[in-house]
Amino acid sequence: MRATRRRSGIGHLRGHVVVPWILVATFAVADFLLPEGFAAPGWRAALREAGVVAEVGRLAGSRVGERVARRGSRASYAGSVAPRDVDPVVLLPGFLAGDASLAPLARALRAQGHRTYRSHIRANVGCTARAAGQLEARLEAVVGRRGRRATIVGHSLGGLVARGLAVRRPDLVAGIVTLGSPMLAPGAHHAALTRSLDALVRLSRAGVPGLMALDCVAGDCARTSFDESRLPLPPDVWFTAVYSRRDGVVDWRACLDPLARTVEVRSSHLGMVVDPAAIREVCRVVAAGPAPPSRP
Numbered sequence: 001m002r003a004t005r006r007r008s009g010i011g012h013l014r015g016h017v018v019v020p021w022i023l024v025a026t027f028a029v030a031d032f033l034l035p036e037g038f039a040a041p042g043w044r045a046a047l048r049e050a051g052v053v054a055e056v057g058r059l060a061g062s063r064v065g066e067r068v069a070r071r072g073s074r075a076s077y078a079g080s081v082a083p084r085d086v087d088p089v090v091l092l093p094g095f096l097a098g099d100a101s102l103a104p105l106a107r108a109l110r111a112q113g114h115r116t117y118r119s120h121i122r123a124n125v126g127c128t129a130r131a132a133g134q135l136e137a138r139l140e141a142v143v144g145r146r147g148r149r150a151t152i153v154g155h156s157l158g159g160l161v162a163r164g165l166a167v168r169r170p171d172l173v174a175g176i177v178t179l180g181s182p183m184l185a186p187g188a189h190h191a192a193l194t195r196s197l198d199a200l201v202r203l204s205r206a207g208v209p210g211l212m213a214l215d216c217v218a219g220d221c222a223r224t225s226f227d228e229s230r231l232p233l234p235p236d237v238w239f240t241a242v243y244s245r246r247d248g249v250v251d252w253r254a255c256l257d258p259l260a261r262t263v264e265v266r267s268s269h270l271g272m273v274v275d276p277a278a279i280r281e282v283c284r285v286v287a288a289g290p291a292p293p294s295r296p
Helices: 043-071 099-111 128-146 157-168 191-205 213-220 220-229 276-288
Strands: 012-016 017-020 089-093 116-118 151-157 173-179 239-244 260-266
Touching: 043 276, 089 099, 089 157, 089 276, 099 116, 099 239, 099 276, 116 173, 128 151, 128 157, 151 157, 151 276, 157 173, 157 220, 157 239, 173 276, 191 213, 213 220, 239 276
Parallel strands: 089 116, 089 151, 151 173, 173 239, 239 260
Antiparallel strands: 012 017
16 A cells, blocks of 8 residues: 555554654755765775774773873873863764763873863764854853953864854954865765754654754755855964775865865774874874974
8 A cells, every 4th residue: 555644644554554744854955065076975985984893902901001100200190281272172073962072082181281161062963053052152151251262173064063053253263273164065964864863853843852853854954054064264363174085974075174274184084083194193183283384
């Protein structure tokens, strides 16, 4: 029997089975989020994300090495690097992730003398506009405490939020570093992310609070956030975009914002915040600020 929609809106009929409306596909990626010339990574590209296992292993190995080195040194870990007169650094997690995902990067930045601050986002699964408002309030508190503008480091979706906020509140933002953030085509992501977004939209429609709604991923809210992230930055706000050709989650070409200085790393998308080599590169970028990062 051909599927027909029930007038009551409760669900769909397939044969004699009623399929609840919450299980029906809710949206397609909006055209403006996936411009011509960009594409979602295929399954072969996604397989490269398995490399994050090795990247986490290298992180664990590097931490063991650091502990051994500290035992043989008279200087304590906390005092190994003198505090520097630098901008505070606020870290913003990617989609589905929380502040904990950026702990290795935060640790490395603190070891270099930076003051790091969490975004207070436990899981980045809500409305992007709401996340931007939360970040704005967090920045106001940090800047008020430190007395100087902050640097924002945003991973993936976090970078898109940071980019838009830097346009709107340059009085709070000295510079931004985006890690694997598909600025030019937010919709150029792997199908697994599309399914995750679809699940969030379904749960939101079912009444679960605090999750992305359809408007956030394919409506006016999405359009407003995207348009804001494409506006030019003020001249006193620096911008560095970190990307990887091995990215298996987003189209790496979409990360090459023409207004940013671009820096390439050799890691997976997830590995940008755990791979020791990628973390070292990000630390160099943050330390350099508006200047080109120094090479090791």
